[in-house]
Structures are given as structure tokens and as C-alpha cells.
Amino acid sequence: MKILKIYDPAMCCPTGVCGTDVDTRLVQLANFLNTLDKSKFEVNRFGLTTEPGEYVANSEVARILKEEGVDSLPLFFVDDELVFSKDYPSVPQLSSKLGLASFVAKF
Amino acid sequence: MKNLLSKIPQFLFFTGKGGVGKTSMSCAISVALADEGKKVLLISTDPASNLDEVLNTKLKSTPVQVNKVNNLFAMNINPVVAANEYKEKMVGPYRGILPAEAINQMEEQLSGACTVEIAGFNEFSKYVGDEDIVSSYDHIILDTAPTGHTLRLLALPSAWNDFIADNQTGSSCLGPVSGLSEYKKLYDNVVENLKDKEKTLLILVSRAEKLSLLEASNASDELKQQGMKNQHLVINGVFKSTDEDEISKAFSLKSKEAISSISSNLQNIDNTEIGFYPNGVVGVKSLRSIVDEEIAGEFEGVKEALSSALEISLHGVNSWENLIKSFEADKSGLIMTMGKGGVGKTTIASMIASTLAKRGHKVTLSTTDPAAHLEYIQQDNENLIIEKIDPKVETKRHVDDVISKNVNKLSADDMALLKEELSSPCIEEIAIFEAFAKTVAKATDRFVVLDTAPTGHTLLLLDASSAYHKEVLKNSNNEIGDELTSLIPRIKDNKFTKILLVSLAEATPTHEAKDLQDDLKRAGITPFSWVVNRSFALTNSSNNLLCQKGLNELKYINEIKNDLSSNLVLSPWIAQEINNEETLNKLI
16 A cells, blocks of 8 residues: 655645636646555645645654745655655656556556 | 515525615615514625614624614624634644745635635525524525525535545635535525525615616526526615706716616516615614605705815815826836726726827727727827727636636536636636736837726736746746736836726725725735725715715715825716717816
8 A cells, every 4th residue: 555645735726727727737637646546545635725734744744844935835755755846747757656657658 | 665575585685786785775674674573683794884883783793682673683794704714713723833935825815705705605604594593583684695606606516525625626716615514504505595485585786877787687697597586676876856956967867767778687577766865874763764765855055065075175185187197207007997896997997098198108998898988089099009808708718728628637527616616706807817918918118008907816816826837837838827927027016007996985885995905905016096986076066965975975085085095086977978088088
């Protein structure tokens, strides 16, 4: 069982609804996460506005936020190891970190 | 009025734009029902409620017995306070723990109009959905109704789906208040009550003006589609002239024409006309006089009182000549009018554009009013270019664009939610703003006059999203993004951009304009000037009702001048439709 934790920036809008453009990558990412095999992967995704407590409770996230500010978000952890920060990975990039190389072809 | 009173069910909701008289009407009807021996609870959800003053009773956020009216109880719910309490509940525990920047971002997300609306709905749901409260009153009367957008949003299964709230597929309106999902059952109950013809009557309140009646017509259709089919129209402030005064004859004719051109969907609804009360309606005695259809009394010596008080009020008011000169001093730049619907933003913008062009400056006037007939100001004026932006077209373009990028990527429920979010008022503002960005980007060494300014909330959102896009979409060729990115810092530059807040000299429009000013200040912008439009105090009418109305206006002119802005200009109410240069010039 691999555990993926994602800490999103505060964004009601940058996803596109209130912004100027929809970031297709975020939509693809959400769908990708939804298709992951629940018996092999546990996905925890947090939003700064809705679940700020999670950002404080995780000492590593709190440290990065304090030292590098909100521009360090989003943060992606696989089994507590930081794998992506500052920007969203593409689906192939994320699947390779999850050990799912075969997913690359699909996306 | 008697006819209306005889058919009032358990719940009564009022809807209409700010300043049409919802509070007066809801109070008058509440007093009348209580006088018949019914036990009535009146709830105001207006953030600037003057229910205390109208009922002469100190109210709280729980029911209080109204002075001198047996059986009538009233209370104030402030949706802004409710939204702030919700925001503080979410953000407060993290102050000093999360970085200040993160706290600011959280607060901005929870500061939109949608959050306030849903928080207000949540508050009044406790009264409409709670059996114990409902069963202890014969009538529950609310001086506001939810909008169609809120009702549709609450009806969508995806709105309550955690997947959406957690996964950022794009929940803007309900997302920030997803903490309220525990109330789902209560909301369902409330929405059912609203749709039940036997239980709920919706009262559309309008002024006797074309634009106001058009808004009532739109609200009628929208709420009918959401199942609120039991409707009644109240036309407020119908002025009937009884003398030969030019202004009073013209005002009377304008009311009459507006009512006779009422749209067909409103013709099918029963209506009640209410007369013109220049002092507004304050106190139980005057509320009862509305119900009894008494005509407003005569006022002694008001013309003299007005002319001496006006002289004092005009002291310190800026002239249009000076205001135009201060625009000219900077040679070029962006001038935007801002204010709630119906206060005359387009007219003021056209007048400024036309004046600047006649004085030899190059000007682009951009309007979002599809019905504006502005050809007359373009005649013989080669300095002036007019661009029309149709909000419906721009919004559709924006919405289609967003949907096409998500098609086949979302489930049917999620797509429905996305579509509903895309019908929020914020989206229209953003779509229009994109169109403005193109106009402004084209114009560098000229004046650009826009008849709609973005709100502070929109600017902060666009600011955040353009910074975000710059970061994430570095390599993409996003033209609109570039135009927006360059425009936002220019709007914040008070040398380049001047915002005029347009209001009327009345309670609700003034307080709404103050809210807009506070909202802009949050984004670091101070409006350059205030404009009080359509003032009867400046018309020289000798009709005593209109002079009395003018005297009341001075209170708000003084309030704006003393407390809200150091730069105020005034325009008189004018009788004619503004469709030529001559009438336009009367505004100055």
C-alpha cells in the first residue's frame, strides 16, 4: 500500500471556474486519482481553505510553508517522501513516482 | 392591498433589487396581518437593515416583540456577519500558525458574494425549516428571497459530493462553504416549502421604472423555473401629479409609461400599486397608512426649507468641470463607473466620454448595456470610438470555452455542477472583464471609459489566478492571460485608473455603494470620486412632495461628503429620456 498525500494551494478559482482558463491538467489529475486501485493506493488530498488543520498537523508541510511560503504549494508526498512541489506534475510524471510506468501509455 | 392580504400563506418572501422598498413593504404587510390577530414573525436578512428604525424597536438576532403591535415579532439576520463568523470559524484557529499569506488567501476565498448568500440562506433556513419555530407562528415573513442560482446549486447532488469539495474540479460557490454539508436535510426541507404553492407566496417588489420592472420580470422567470410559482407583483412609489409643476408632471408621466409597458410575464401576475411616500416609511403609524392606501400628506414650506438646506449641502461638493479637468490633467487613462444596477452607470460614462471627446481628446467608450443607444454622441465626433460588449455573448463564450475543455473528463453530475458554478454572477463579471482587457490593451495614448468596473473580489481572484497561470502555464500561449496580467497592475495604479462610484441619494443605494467601496479597498483601490445621480433636490421643482424628497436626499449627500469620499459630484433627475446631446449636457 502506497500513501499519496497532496496539499493543494488555496484555489477556488485557479482551477478555472473563476479564473481565465481551465487548467486541464488539474482535471486530468483528479480523474487519474479517481481511477487508482484503492487496494494498492491510499490518496489523501487537502485544500488550504477547507482543511487548514492538515497543513499544520504535518510538521514537514508546516515547515516548508513557513520557510518558503504559499508559493511552495502544491506539495506531493509518496509515503512521506516529498516528490513534487511548486507545480502540478503531469499524469505520467506522477504515475512513475507511484511505480506505475505502464500508465504512461494510457495518458 | 386588501386583496393581497387575503391570500397570504404561511411563508412570504420578498425579492427585488436594493432600494425598491422591500423592507417597507414587508413591514407594512406584517403589521396588517398582526392587526388582524395573526401571530407573525418578520425576519430581515438585509446586512444594512433599518428594520429597527422602521418598527421603532430594538431588535436582535432572535425574535423580539415589536413595540405597540400585538402579535408581531421581528428579528435581524445579517448574512455578512454570518459569513464572517463562518470565515472566522474556518480561519481563526490558524492565525499566527500558518503564514500570513496563506491566511490572506483563505480569507479571500471565503469573501465572495456566493459565500455571503449561502451563509444567509443557512441562517434563515433555521427558521423556515424548523418545525418548532414554524408551528408557533401563523406567518413567517422574510424581506429577501434566495436567488435562482442558490436554489439550483442547492438542488444539485454534486454540490454535496465530497469528491468535488476535496478534489478541486471546480467548486467555487458552494466549495468554500462545504463545511455546511451537515445542513443538507434542512435545506431540502426549506426548498420543498418554497415550492409549495399552499405554503409560500413570493412578492416581487419593483419601482415604477422601466429598468426596475425589467429586473422584476427576470427574477419572476428565474424563480418560477425553480418552482416558486405563487407570485405577486408590488409596484412601489407610483407618483401621480396633481399640479402644473413641470418636473412633477414629467415624473408622473414616466411612472405611467413604465407601468403601461410592463412585460407580458408580469401581466399574468396579480399586482398591487403603492403610492409615492417622499419620507420613506418609518413608524407603525405610517406603515398602517400604506395598508389603508392613504395618500402622502402635504408638507408646509418645504420649498424654502430645501433651498436653504441645499446651499449648505452643496458646500464642498465638486463640480463636473473640475472633475473633467482632473481627468485631463493626466492626458490619458482608464475611467470606470461602478455601482449597483439602475443607478445610471452607462449614462454617466457616456457623458464623460462625450465631454472629453468634444474637448479634443481621443476617447474609447466601452459599454456593457446592450440596450444603450449611444449613436447620438458619436455624430460629428471623430475623437470618439464606441465599443459594445454584450455580457450574454461574453459569458457564453467564456462558459463554452471552459466546458469544451472539460467535456469527456467529468462525470455527468460533476459537469452539471460545473455548469451551475459557471452561471454565478462572478463568472459574468470575469467574462466581461476579459473583454474589457482587450479594449484597454488596444488603447495606450487615449482615454478609455468603461461603464462597469470589476469588484475588489474579482480583482483579487484574477490577480491570484493570473499569477498562478504565469507560473503554471509558462510555455503556453495564453493571450487573454497576458492582457489581464498587464491590466490588473494598471487598475491598481491610481494615476492610470480612476473609478467613479455612482449612487442615488437614498439609504440602500448609498450603503450598497459604500460596500462596493470597502470591497475595492480590500484590493488596495480607493475610488477617485462619488457621483450622486438623479437628485430631485437639484431639479428646482416646486411640487411639495418632490421638495420633501429632495430634503431627504440631503441627508445622504451629507453622509457621502462627510464620511465616505472627499470628492463628490452631483447630477439632477432629468425628465427626458437621454437620447441626445442636449439632455446629456443637463447632467452636468
